[in-house]
Amino acid sequence: MSNSHVEPGVDERAPEVGELTPPDRTLMGPGPSDVHPRVLKAMSTPLVGHLDPSFVEIMDEVQELLRYTFRTDNRWTIPVSGTGSASMEAAIGNLVEPGDTMLVPTNGYFGGRMRSMAERAGGEVVAVDAPWGEPLDPADVERAFDEHQPDVFGFVHAETSTGVRQPDVDELTDIAHAHDAFVIADCVTSLGGVEMRVDEWDVDAAYSGPQKCLSCPPGASPLTLNDRAMDKVLDREEPARSWYLDLSLLEGYWGDDRSYHHTAPITNVYALREALRLVAEEGIEERWARHREVASGLKAGLRDLDLEMNAPDEYWLPSLNAVRVPDGVDDAAVIEHLLDEYDLEIASGLGDLEGDIWRIGCMGHSARPKNVEYVLAALEDALAEQGY
Ligand SMILES: Cc1ncc(COP(=O)(O)O)c(C=O)c1O
Incomplete structure (x- = not known):
């Protein structure tokens, strides 16, 4: 006789794991x-489907709130499913095409991650140096542009590894645009906490994470691109190397069609919506x-x-x-x-x-x-x- 039927709770092979009781840090x-209690509460809201008409409305609201927070009118403003590195890779992996040159900073840990992502995207990488603990000097950026003529320039607005804020953002974007390059700003540690004005400062693409100044759990990460940047993405000769983060495909879900691409992390989108609502309420x-x-x-x-x-x-x-x-x-x-x-x-x-x-x-x-x-x-x- 088979003994495959086991009483609930008495399978000796089942790991015994207690209730979830993390410390109260x-x-x-x-x-x-720390996550705001209202965000935690939003996360216990029952799920609807990722294509449910009510969720489509929520998506619109999140996009509108993200535009407010990024200070942009960019149509192309979405939460990328994944952590800050996902929105970072979506920006770099779509804007850098094989053979493009990307200029990256060396003044902190996350400039190094930009380098790795640009290389994986098939780009040539050149660097503009500044010591860890100092921002980039616009004169050095200008020199790097004259020397290498990069197609894409990335900088870290708020370098989490050094505690340095990059000032003169509009000066940096002026230099890049005078050389017909695209600018990507890492705003993971600044969005919603430190002044960042995507449109006024002429940043072509900016990405962030929810778990810093937005006080939301990681999982759905803000990204915005202007039309000029999105045109480059949509005109690529070969598709982005990542299927999941290919913005020309994600457009089907977050753009006008609202058709299936992947199952969005509904709960994280709820959380981000509440976190961004708090930003809008505070101003x-x-x-x-x-x-x-x-x-x-x-x-x-x-x-x-x-x-x-x-x-x-x-x-x-x-x-x-x-x-x-x-x-x-x-x-x-x-x-x-x-x-x-x-x-x-x-x-x-x-x-x-x-x-x-x-x-x-x-x-x-x-x-x-x-x-x-x-x-x-x-x-x-x-x-x-x-x-x-
Ligand atoms: C400046 C910066 N960029 C990118 C990231 C990557 O984000 P995540 O760890 O959420 O993938 C971080 C994370 O701390 C960061 O501080």
Whole structure:
């Protein structure tokens, strides 16, 4: 007799996994940030189909809210299914054609990722240099254009690895456009928290992630392209190498047809809609101002603790505060102390700055005076533990 029938809950081979009880952290690292309760609530809304007429309406609303947040009228404004790297690869993998040259920055970790993606897209890659911890100098960008005549230029507006904000965006786009190139801006750590004006600053394509200044879980990532950039994408001689991220195919779903391409992550789209509704309620400029004000309080408190910021004030990035680790202090021990004793997340340095800085985020719903007070008190304690 077969013994395949097993009583529920008594299959000895079934892994015994308890209820989900993650710790209750305060997220003040480089992302994700604390998710707003309204966004969490939106995520428990029952699903409708990804082609349901009601979902099509939700898609329109998300697109409209994204345009508001990006400060653009671009028709081509969508949430890409996937994390920030997906919207990044959608921008680079569609705009860079085999044989194109892309100019990328070397002043942080994410410029390196741009390089890898452009190479995989079949592009030649050339670089414009600046040290980690400094923005690009427009004069260097101009020189790189004169030397290499790139077709596409990518820069990181808010470099999460260094805490540096790229100023002079309109100067950079002027240089690129004078050379007939397309500009891609990485706004993963700036969208919804730090001033970014896609249309006014003439950025051709910009991408972001939801889990930073939008305080939404990762999963549906903002992307916008102007008509000029989209014309290049639609005129490609050979299709983009990724089927999933091919914008000429995604147009069928997010454009006028609304026909099946893939099953959109419905819950993430709900979440993004609510997160963007919060941006619209607050007002985008007010939100930029809140990030600046709250992070200024953090910066002042860090200085009171005799800690030094990694970026000079002119390029300081309110959403990501990179702080120098003082001599003699074990950076990892401090991070561990905050996590163990305070349920508080901050992060260590990445790449060239590993061991040299802490990265303290001040993003979205996490950008509140109460969180700043908490992080400062916890840091003071952790540093005292180390005799600092
Ligand atoms: C500046 C920047 N670009 C791209 C990414 C990639 O996003 P994700 O990790 O969501 O794929 C990140 C993530 O932290 C980032 O900070």
